[in-house]
Amino acid sequence: MDGRDDERRQVKLLAVTACPTGIAHTYMAAEKLAQAAASRGIEMKVETQGSIGAENVLDDNDVRSADGIIVAADKDVDLSRFAGKRVLTVGVAEGIHHPEQLIERVRSAPVHAPDGSAGGAAAASGGGGKERGPVYKALMNGVSYMIPFVVVGGLLIAVSLALGGHATSKGFVIPDGTFWAHVNAIGGIGFQLMIPILSGYIAYAIADRPALVPGMIGGWIANTGDLYDSKAGAGFIGAIVTGFLAGYLVLWIKRVRVPKFVQPIMPIIVIPVVATTALGLFFIYVIGKPISWVFEHLTSWLGGMTGTSAILLGAILGVMIAFDMGGPVNKTAFLFGAGLIASGNQTVMGTCAAAIPVMPLGQGLATLVRRRLYSEQERETGLAALFMGCFGISEGAIPFAAARPAQVIPANMLGGAAAGAVAGLAGVKDAVPHGGPIVAVLGAVSGVPMFFVAVVIGSVVTAVATVGLIGVSGRRERSVPVAVAAGAGLGVVGSGFSSAPPVEESSAGADSPVDGADADSSVAVAAAGLAPGQAVAGEGAEPEGSVLVSADTGAAGEGDRGEMLSGYLGERTVKGALGAGEKGAAIREMAELLARSGRVTDVDELVAAALRREEQGTTGLGEEIAVPHAKTDAVSTPVVGFARSEEGVEWGSLDGTKARLIFMIAVPEAAAGDEHLRILALLSRKLMDAGFRERLLAAPDEREVLDVLAEVG
Secondary structure, X not given: OOHHHHHHHOOEEEEEEEOOOOOHHHHHHHHHHHHHHHHOOOEEEEEEEEOOEEEOOOOHHHHHHOOEEEEEEOOOOOOHHHOOOEEEEEOHHHHHHOHHHHHHHHOOOOEOOOOOOOOOHHHHOOOOOOOOOHHHHHHHHHXXXXXXXXXXXXXXXXXXXXXXXXXXXXXXXXXXXXXXHHHHHHHHHHHHHHHHHXXXXXXXXXXXXXXXXXXXXXXXXXXXXXXXXXXXXXXXXXXXXXXXXXXXXXXXXXXXXXXXXXXXXXHHHHHHHHHHHHHHHHHHHHHHHHHHHHHHHHXXXXXXXXXXXXXXXXXXXXXXXXXXXXXXXXXXXXXXXXXXXXXOOOHHHHHHHHHOOHHHHHHHHHHHHOXXXXXXXXXXXXHHHHHHHHOOOHHHHXXXXXXXXXXXXXXXXXXXXXXXXXXXXXXXXXXXXXOOHHHHHOOOEEOHHXXXXXXXXXXXXXXXXXXHHHHHHOOOOOOOOOOOOOOOOEEEOOOOOOOOOEOOEOOOOOEOOOOOOOXXXXXXXXXXXXXXXXXXXXXXXXXXXXXXXXXXXXXXXXXXXXXXHHHOEEHHHEEOOOOOOOHHHHXXXXXXXXXXXXXXXXXXXXXXXXXXXXXXXXXXXXXXXXXXXXXXXXXXXXXXXXXXXXXXXXXXXXXXXXXXEEEEEEEOOOOOOOHHHHHHHHHHXXXXXXXXXXXXXXXXXXXXXXXXXXXXX
């Protein structure tokens, strides 16, 4: 062995891997990095920050003796513990596809300073893979934290208005002191908090904890127009501005050299106080004044348009209502219409009322008609938006607009314009300052049929435009199941919205998942030879597709030679040769195979559930692998089956290969827990191994197949 090999054996590297949901990508990157290091005689310890918590955690002794640290992550990782060490920060897909390059590059990576500088952006560039930019990551971080506040606040307000509200000349009023008034107040708090939360967590993603306070207070100021003499706050657009301002202001303050005795109090006193004060005053005196000016002049301009074409005025009001959903432009149009009610002109409010529900209804409709463009959490948010739209709560569309402003805001404006124009043409009137179908149902609208026609047209226009713009932008996901997130470079992203919006494909041919997303239909295909797809990410969402295991399965049947995957896959559910040559027939054959375990109570329903899942998107993962799966009470406990197909079955895989290795997973609806994540990680690591797949295909009989499957655990 030469001297260079000896030198390499003395090197010690560390790594941290993390993806938004902490499932397959996290463990695949860890495995690839460890394998690449071992092949070079380099000692490496890898910390995985997965959904079940951090494992193999790097301690102070590890860091002290390390020659470099690779951080392959698509979520925030605390780098402060690596101060003074060479740190290379890249996306998690880089850890999967280019582990050897990362090991070489980390030796010359910048030294991470105590203030957090010099570690990331420079190190992350130039590696061939495309990491999501800090601006995009920060925005998605804020959106993912905001979503629960939007949903909870909006639904509570909608329910309280429906069950406790009464239409009056001042809008829908809930009597003070009643039960529903208290429910409404709680929902209002959710809406008050959602804007500061958006701003605060954008700032947090940029500059860590010291930026959280100025970001949240800045968001509150942006949303409180009274502080800068405006009748309307700046809404979610203002919160995005304050979030980025706070984050980068804190980063700048961190770089200021201060005496050593001041350093300990910088992050907890000096930085938050200085940044909060500076940002707050800047918004009030510099940014707030133009907002107030725009509000006043828009009102005057609209006043001058009364008496002109009803279609034109309705379209303009619809565009304004849809633009910022609670911001100054929206409030200008709304207050203009509300102010004219007292003077006897109810037609202006009628056009506003028709446009108000279009944004949440249109975005919710889009998640229904093109489900594969959205993550599971986005689809759930879409259902909530539909409900809020019925009650005239336009804020239900804010998560979609904040996540994809370039696609959603123009689509909202088109739909708002269409609804306003139709309502203006028909002379729809609204006697109360409120909008949405609820005002028509409760008798506040005259011209009810045309009011609903306007709402439907606007909502459809918004939905179609949104889907079209997302498709044109190329930011769409491939709907691939996440039941087994594996296959030589298959990565899983999580939801939420995602968390999340779809992400662009990387130059390495993989998708870099981002914060916030769902996992039911979001596997990023990142293997050599696989066609790249798109995936949605989000944080904290439990993937529907991760349905491998989560409950006890009972004793193995008599005669079984032992069971794998915690007892969910056994001799009775393994078949060496699949007879079916078509996907539907193959799914039925697999369901009948699972029935041999005694855990299937209704084969026909299991087949139907699996086929319904296929309608949402192919479960062909590529690399000759397919993983049909279903959540259904047609099974009593989780069960996994495996079969091989000699000729292969056309499964619609992204890389065009026919499925020869077919795993089928079925779990009851009530199945839940962390066990399925552990099994998923085990499968991911094995299925990404080309040698493992080759051994499965080459095994001469079912006994040998079982021996190979036993490697999984």
